[in-house]
Amino acid sequence: MVMLIDILYDFLTTHVRLTLLLFSWIGALIGHMLSIYDKDFKGIHFIMARLFPNKKEVFYDRMDFILLPLIGCVLAFILIEPSNFKTAFFSGLTWSGTLVALLKQKGGHND
Amino acid sequence: MHFLFLLIGLIDILIFVVYFIKGKSVGRNKIQRYFALAVMLLSIVLVFVVFSYYEKELHDEVSRLRDMTDSTNYRAERIDSILAQQKGRELLLDSLSKRNDELETILQNLQKHEKITGSKSGVVPQLQEYIKETKQEINKTKTYNEMLNPSEYWNAIKNGYTYSGNTTAFTFYPPYKTSENYIDFSIRFNNEEILEKIAVLFLEVYREDSDGKRYMVYSAFYRPQSGLNNFMIHNYLQQSNTTMMIGFFWKSELGKVETPSYEKYSYHF
Numbered sequence: 001m002v003m004l005i006d007i008l009y010d011f012l013t014t015h016v017r018l019t020l021l022l023f024s025w026i027g028a029l030i031g032h033m034l035s036i037y038d039k040d041f042k043g044i045h046f047i048m049a050r051l052f053p054n055k056k057e058v059f060y061d062r063m064d065f066i067l068l069p070l071i072g073c074v075l076a077f078i079l080i081e082p083s084n085f086k087t088a089f090f091s092g093l094t095w096s097g098t099l100v101a102l103l104k105q106k107g108g109h110n111d
Numbered sequence: 112m113h114f115l116f117l118l119i120g121l122i123d124i125l126i127f128v129v130y131f132i133k134g135k136s137v138g139r140n141k142i143q144r145y146f147a148l149a150v151m152l153l154s155i156v157l158v159f160v161v162f163s164y165y166e167k168e169l170h171d172e173v174s175r176l177r178d179m180t181d182s183t184n185y186r187a188e189r190i191d192s193i194l195a196q197q198k199g200r201e202l203l204l205d206s207l208s209k210r211n212d213e214l215e216t217i218l219q220n221l222q223k224h225e226k227i228t229g230s231k232s233g234v235v236p237q238l239q240e241y242i243k244e245t246k247q248e249i250n251k252t253k254t255y256n257e258m259l260n261p262s263e264y265w266n267a268i269k270n271g272y273t274y275s276g277n278t279t280a281f282t283f284y285p286p287y288k289t290s291e292n293y294i295d296f297s298i299r300f301n302n303e304e305i306l307e308k309i310a311v312l313f314l315e316v317y318r319e320d321s322d323g324k325r326y327m328v329y330s331a332f333y334r335p336q337s338g339l340n341n342f343m344i345h346n347y348l349q350q351s352n353t354t355m356m357i358g359f360f361w362k363s364e365l366g367k368v369e370t371p372s373y374e375k376y377s378y379h380f
Binding site: 004005008009012013016026029030033034057058060061062065082083084085086087089090093 | 113114117123126127130131133134136147148151154155158159162222223226227228229230
């Protein structure tokens with residue numbers, strides 16, 4: 001276990017940009033996960049439903065889960081340019097939250 | 112700390128996988144919903160905690176470096192006096208090697224912690240300089256000739272030895288600094304093939320009084336080596352009428368003839 005941690009630590013500190021992107025993505029994922037507490041939030045279901053009609057609800061949830069955090073982390077990484085692991089994580093978290101809020105405004109509700 | 116972080120990370124991955132498989136229906140179960148919420152919030156808190164931990168580690172490494180470097184002065188007289196003795200050199204080499212290893216470890220840790228925290232400690236260039244100086248000291252200490260037990264050789268020259276003029280067998284490099292308490296100097300053999308025929312290097316410092324009598328002030332025997340032969344002795348030459356002779360005895364003569372010839376070079380300030 002100690003060796004695994006050492007290997008992980010060495011990897012994270014050697015590939016810094018990749019690690020910052022990874023932390024940004026994890027922050028975005030956690031931000032997205034918090035949206036499950038809003039039953040009415042549908043994310044980008046309305047876009048996915050047009051592109052891939054007649055799919056199960058879980059399919060759209062999965063597309064949401066993949067795309068929204070990905071967009072959030074890329075935007076956060078490019079716009080905020082985090083310099084350490086903490087800011088990378090919170091930049092992903094906040095951008096994900098921003099996207100969620102924007103999509104709520106855009107009528108991502110199930111009307 | 113790392114175990115906790117890894118554990119929470121693994122639980123996070125598990126929750127992500129479950130969410131990916133079940134979709135939003137995972138939120139319908141109250142226990143699942145609140146467990147996921149608790150883990151997410153714990154992850155957020157843990158990022159703060161781990162980051163603070165590494166910031167503290169960075170600060171601790173810098174303090175450790177400052178403690179190490181403030182307590183040592185390589186050019187102190189006590190180091191020079193240690194270098195003038197064989198046992199002292201061995202202990203010093205050991206101490207320098209350990210110091211070098213510790214400095215390298217601090218450098219690696221500092222560089223990693225700086226990457227994680229994104230902050231610069233400002234001491235990495237200075238630390239790299241310390242490591243370079245330590246390595247130079249190690250190399251310099253290693254290049255000094257090994258001092259030999261004089262009792263093995265005094266018997267061979269108890270009746271004296273003969274010499275005339277300065278030898279051309281080696282080139283003498285005088286000390287750069289002549290006002291310090293200890294002086295370094297070197298010799299390099301012009302033809303290293305003669306090293307096989309040399310029994311021992313002999314250094315003698317003597318003072319000549321007004322009557323022309325000579326008094327031995329210091330002497331030592333050294334093992335010859337290829338390349339530069341380096342020596343460090345107390346700066347006796349600061350005293351007036353003091354001369355140093357550095358040279359060698361042949362294997363074919365030492366212990367075999369009554370007064371072996373001393374191939375030497377004389378030097379004084």
